Amino acid sequence: MFEFPQFSKQSVKNDVLSGLTVALALVPEAVAFAFVAGVDPMVGLYAAFIVGFVTAVLGGRPGMISGATGAMAVVMVSLVAEHGIQYLFAAIMLAGVIQILAGIFKLGKFIRMVPHPVMIGFVNGLAIVIFLAQLGQFKVPDATGALVWMQGPQLYIMLGLVLLTMAIIHFLPKLTKAVPSSLVAIITVTLLVHGLGLDTRTVVDFVRTMSGDANATLAGSLPTFALPEVGFNMETLRIILPYSVILAAVGLIESLLTLTVIDEMTGTRGQGNRECVGQGIANMTCSVFGAMGGCAMIGQSMININSGGRGRLSGITGAVGLLLFILFGSSLIEMIPLAALVGVMFMVVIGTFEWATFKLARKVPTHDFFAILLVTGVTVAFDLALAVIVGVIYSALVFAWEHAKRIYATSHTDQNGSKIYVVNGPLFFGSASHFLELFDAKNDPANVIIDFANSRVADHSAIEAIDTVAERYTNQGKTLHIRHLSPECRSLLKKAGNLVEINMLEDPTYKVATDTLG
Structure with missing residues (x-):
């Protein structure tokens, strides 16, 4: 489960600097998703730390960043509103158990069966969602407290700083790759804003707007251990089980798809089943430390990969850095202009969207x-x-x-007078009706052979189709023989009983997914 890789000075530097960049960008995201779920900002920040740290150590994809996410937050909000936050912690615990079981039973391999067009739609959709989420930073509260779009100089300054951030991220790597361009952009824009006294919103303004508390800060303490304060009985299980199943599914789907995207970007291969276990342990840990749980974050993972982070150290640095910011550096994080973080995320959108x-x-x-x-x-x-x-x-x-349109049969008569149908194409529910039309039981000779050397019997509908054909020949007083079936096909055909005669020649073994894909 644990790895002890050999680090070079270059990889350590890249991982540490990219991890710090991720930590800075995690703050507003974690706070925003906490408010989406209807919980305190610290609940989201603790989740970003715990999920990020645990998955970095135990997960199956070095370099992938996990934390509190919007996909899971939207599932949580109704549970929190109806039953309270303690039931959320219980649901997260059960979701973690489900995810661990998914890893133990090696279900992570099935994410490899997601078609490529679905993968493209996934990254494009998330890119658009990330972009739309950033537009909310261009709104400010009016005199009544309602959020309205920025106007005038405030809007122009915000746009100018966003463009400056994006320009630094784009052009700096052409000059040097010694440090992550995203980190340089955030620091440069922050110094510029406070050095010139520009009037623009910062992270602390965002926190206060979201919470409605003019004195809110990001300062916090270490999370403390406490079991969810709910009754561990069937009534609690009835309440949390539907939410837990959905949370576990959403978390695993987003994590495993993100893992696949990072695999393609880095030319390496993560371990899907191990990631399932890592995500489950992370969520169970969240449930006993007052955190909202989470999963992999494609946006933050893209920031990390593009900043040079490849190893587990980058994820560990991001998580620990976030915790240190909460404990000791909250005043510094609160100074960061939202424009700098919006610019970073806009570059993530550009890099994530599949423009092809x-x-x-x-x-x-x-x-x-x-x-x-x-x-x-x-x-x-x-x-x-x-x-x-x-x-x-x-x-x-x-x-x-x-x-279903590709099944057909060629026929010929052998020296014994038996008619042989050679079936081509898969026989399954979609092609079963067309399969029945391939044979002429009334006019065929007394002995008929159906050869499946170029076909495969796939499901119950296929069995019923063969059973129907056999019955037609039996009713005509004729004998039907079946040959060249794979072992899997022969086991399925036991249901047909004595209506068919099976040739026991060995055929290839067909598999859909194997554990080596996990």
């Missing part, structure tokens, strides 16, 4: 391009988990439809 999508319209099948748009739209309109589920179901139905 617009070129794919004429280069890929129409149904694949529609899958990209579908997943992107559902991610923006609803949430990530639903989007991925919808995308996978849509892709599966398209696959079934396309393959």
